[in-house]
């Protein structure tokens with residue numbers, strides 16, 4: 001579920017932004033048409049579209065303001081995921097580079113903090 005959550009958040013915010021832009025245009029056209037139908041004469045030809053574009057502009061701006069923040073969270077989450085993957089890789093490389101300690105007597109592989117060999121009981125020199 002949380003795999004690639006950063007990319008998912010970015011995709012979700014873009015989808016919601018597109019939907020909000022669509023409804024802003026719809027609201028703007030309706031508002032413009034309503035104003036134009038209420039007013040009379042030459043003024044209606046100017047004020048109607050003016051109100052329409054104002055509503056569209058405000059709607060798109062608000063949509064951008066809201067979704068940009070969510071998109072940024074998605075970007076941050078994506079960066080964190082990449083950092084965690086890099087750290088996991090580095091830890092794995094570090095583990096692979098650790099020298100393996102073996103018992104001088106029987107050759108059994110020893111734990112890092114072993115004082116005695118678990119196989120033959122020989123004391124281990126640190």
Ligand SMILES: [Zn+2]
Nearest residue numbers: 103106117120
């Ligand atoms: Zn041993």
